[in-house]
Amino acid sequence: LKYTVLKISVISGILVFLLWLSIFVYASFYYIYMPHASHVNEAYFEFDVCENGVGMCSFPTANVTFGKYGREEILRAGQTYRILVDLELPESPINQEIGMFMVKVQMYDRTGKLTARSSRSAVLHYQSFLLKIIKTLAFAPAFIAGLSEEKQTLQVEIFSAYVDDLNYPSVGTLIEIQNKKIQIYSAKLNIFAYFTGLRYYLFYWPASSGAVGIACNFVFFCVIAALSWYKYF
Amino acid sequence: LKYTVLKISVISGILVFLLWLSIFVYASFYYIYMPHASHVNEAYFEFDVCENGVGMCSFPTANVTFGKYGREEILRAGQTYRILVDLELPESPINQEIGMFMVKVQMYDRTGKLTARSSRSAVLHYQSFLLKIIKTLAFAPAFIAGLSEEKQTLQVEIFSAYVDDLNYPSVGTLIEIQNKKIQIYSAKLNIFAYFTGLRYYLFYWPASSGAVGIACNFVFFCVIAALSWYKYF
Amino acid sequence: LKYTVLKISVISGILVFLLWLSIFVYASFYYIYMPHASHVNEAYFEFDVCENGVGMCSFPTANVTFGKYGREEILRAGQTYRILVDLELPESPINQEIGMFMVKVQMYDRTGKLTARSSRSAVLHYQSFLLKIIKTLAFAPAFIAGLSEEKQTLQVEIFSAYVDDLNYPSVGTLIEIQNKKIQIYSAKLNIFAYFTGLRYYLFYWPASSGAVGIACNFVFFCVIAALSWYKYF
Numbered sequence: 001l002k003y004t005v006l007k008i009s010v011i012s013g014i015l016v017f018l019l020w021l022s023i024f025v026y027a028s029f030y031y032i033y034m035p036h037a038s039h040v041n042e043a044y045f046e047f048d049v050c051e052n053g054v055g056m057c058s059f060p061t062a063n064v065t066f067g068k069y070g071r072e073e074i075l076r077a078g079q080t081y082r083i084l085v086d087l088e089l090p091e092s093p094i095n096q097e098i099g100m101f102m103v104k105v106q107m108y109d110r111t112g113k114l115t116a117r118s119s120r121s122a123v124l125h126y127q128s129f130l131l132k133i134i135k136t137l138a139f140a141p142a143f144i145a146g147l148s149e150e151k152q153t154l155q156v157e158i159f160s161a162y163v164d165d166l167n168y169p170s171v172g173t174l175i176e177i178q179n180k181k182i183q184i185y186s187a188k189l190n191i192f193a194y195f196t197g198l199r200y201y202l203f204y205w206p207a208s209s210g211a212v213g214i215a216c217n218f219v220f221f222c223v224i225a226a227l228s229w230y231k232y233f
Numbered sequence: 234l235k236y237t238v239l240k241i242s243v244i245s246g247i248l249v250f251l252l253w254l255s256i257f258v259y260a261s262f263y264y265i266y267m268p269h270a271s272h273v274n275e276a277y278f279e280f281d282v283c284e285n286g287v288g289m290c291s292f293p294t295a296n297v298t299f300g301k302y303g304r305e306e307i308l309r310a311g312q313t314y315r316i317l318v319d320l321e322l323p324e325s326p327i328n329q330e331i332g333m334f335m336v337k338v339q340m341y342d343r344t345g346k347l348t349a350r351s352s353r354s355a356v357l358h359y360q361s362f363l364l365k366i367i368k369t370l371a372f373a374p375a376f377i378a379g380l381s382e383e384k385q386t387l388q389v390e391i392f393s394a395y396v397d398d399l400n401y402p403s404v405g406t407l408i409e410i411q412n413k414k415i416q417i418y419s420a421k422l423n424i425f426a427y428f429t430g431l432r433y434y435l436f437y438w439p440a441s442s443g444a445v446g447i448a449c450n451f452v453f454f455c456v457i458a459a460l461s462w463y464k465y466f
Numbered sequence: 467l468k469y470t471v472l473k474i475s476v477i478s479g480i481l482v483f484l485l486w487l488s489i490f491v492y493a494s495f496y497y498i499y500m501p502h503a504s505h506v507n508e509a510y511f512e513f514d515v516c517e518n519g520v521g522m523c524s525f526p527t528a529n530v531t532f533g534k535y536g537r538e539e540i541l542r543a544g545q546t547y548r549i550l551v552d553l554e555l556p557e558s559p560i561n562q563e564i565g566m567f568m569v570k571v572q573m574y575d576r577t578g579k580l581t582a583r584s585s586r587s588a589v590l591h592y593q594s595f596l597l598k599i600i601k602t603l604a605f606a607p608a609f610i611a612g613l614s615e616e617k618q619t620l621q622v623e624i625f626s627a628y629v630d631d632l633n634y635p636s637v638g639t640l641i642e643i644q645n646k647k648i649q650i651y652s653a654k655l656n657i658f659a660y661f662t663g664l665r666y667y668l669f670y671w672p673a674s675s676g677a678v679g680i681a682c683n684f685v686f687f688c689v690i691a692a693l694s695w696y697k698y699f
Contacts, residue, residue, distance in 0.1 A: 059286065098287055099327065099416050102279065121278045121293065123416045126323035128383055130369045131376055138377050160275075180286030207380065292519065331520055332560065332649050335512065354511045354526065356649045359556035361616055363602045364609055371610050393508075413519025440613070 022217035043187040056180045065172035073169040080194040083159040088185040101179040105158045107170040255450035276420040289413045298405035306402040313427035316392040321418040324383045334412035338391045340403040488683035509653040522646045531638040539635040546660035549625040554651040567645035571624045573636040
């Protein structure tokens, strides 16, 4: 009996190790294979302060120029781009209360002419009171250590397939968050070259492709482990 | 006695395995056999912001054009379609309070002429306080890992049998959610070719047909297992 | 003693098995013998949204045409029909609070002329706080698995004996739920050919006839089992 228990525990230990290895290998592959944003630009919001000196009296607006040194035409003509705005918002009661808000984006060219516009709605993800407590307790060590905080990152897809106008190439963008009570930590404008093939599946079905990838790795490692076992014992 | 216990545990283990196998085979069959939506289009909602800069002052409306590149006539004349709107809503207190809301859909043709309209009511599914707590605790690991969240997906059937007008083929649709307090994560317009025969039963009676299918598989596998058992022992 | 205990357990096992068999046979009989609705039509409710963009400002009303393709005269003249409306309602606090509500049904003919009308009251079935807790805990696995949810299905009998007018045959019906706060998941209009004889009893006294039927089956199976027992032992 002792021998059986030992055997089972050794085998389960090996399986857990192989599972962790599969996840690690998949994560590394994902990180290396998936393209990072072609262009990432920080968006800095500005707004008018109210007469009484507190609060916003205009929508927070950010002017983002592509490229590092002012008005550069960096989008390649003919290339399809995905343009996303990443908003980092605190999970404060005010942000929870405002409900849906519009993110309005206007692209302009070198002369300031409007080249494209898009409006998308977004909303902070809801968490019930109980779930918040559970999450806070679960992540308390990370919160205390300052590694994490109670915020959400909303990825708002502004253009799913943007092609630049050859005659009026865009050099920058105006991002307007149409809400006067919102609290924003920071925002980023991400421009990705459009994904095709495997990258497309990895991006749009991360859970499914992750499960498939990890399962394949796991089976592969198990086969190797089993072969090694039978060879040496 | 030991022998009997061993025998019973082996048999029950085999039965559990066969049950899992039946479910797996049925799920695979269902996934392969059932057609995926002919056309899936993301719906992006827009609304007017109120004067005071917070909240919605018009109904959220989404303009969805069929096809990927603008106004295409993609619906085949004479073919019957089922048209559904999938709404992903957070289970927030605001969404619970608004009660029933109307989803109004207007189809238009290439010239902008209205070709069909439909209004359907929908309501978030109710969960009592106690059930919410039980569910939150049961799914806490998934919530913490970010695999799941507290939302509901409502499938609103807009047209159960839509046939396109030959002379005025539809190229797009206007979706209006007639409520100014609602919070929507995302929405999809799904167009299915109409199901007939077995697919019809699988779609409209998923529980019954699933039970029948799994039971058939289970009996089949049990017979095979029993035959194998009697042959080799 | 051992022999007696064994005998009693065997006999009670057989009795339980016979009881289950009786219930199964009765259920099969009921399912095969009772007619399904002659015509089932989904009712889709529409209502006017209030000025402020939230809530209902007219009664939810559904226009149901009989037959699949518009205005068909499908009710046979001279035949008596039972017409029921099945309402699927969430057990939400709002629905519990509204108390009784009227279901008003108007039948109309091909020219839109009113042919029959009926109003019936309905009310959600009450469950005390403690019973709800017990039920939630008892059905928790089904709720979590998504097989069941906290709703009630009210069968409102609109006409117990409807005979169509030969000169003005009905082609559709207007269903109005006279309450502006109600939450409805879905509704169905069921038209049954009138039951006579045994079917009548089975439909209107399901509990009594079920008890009688199962008892008869049970006695019958017990007699058979007893005879078999005495013949072989």
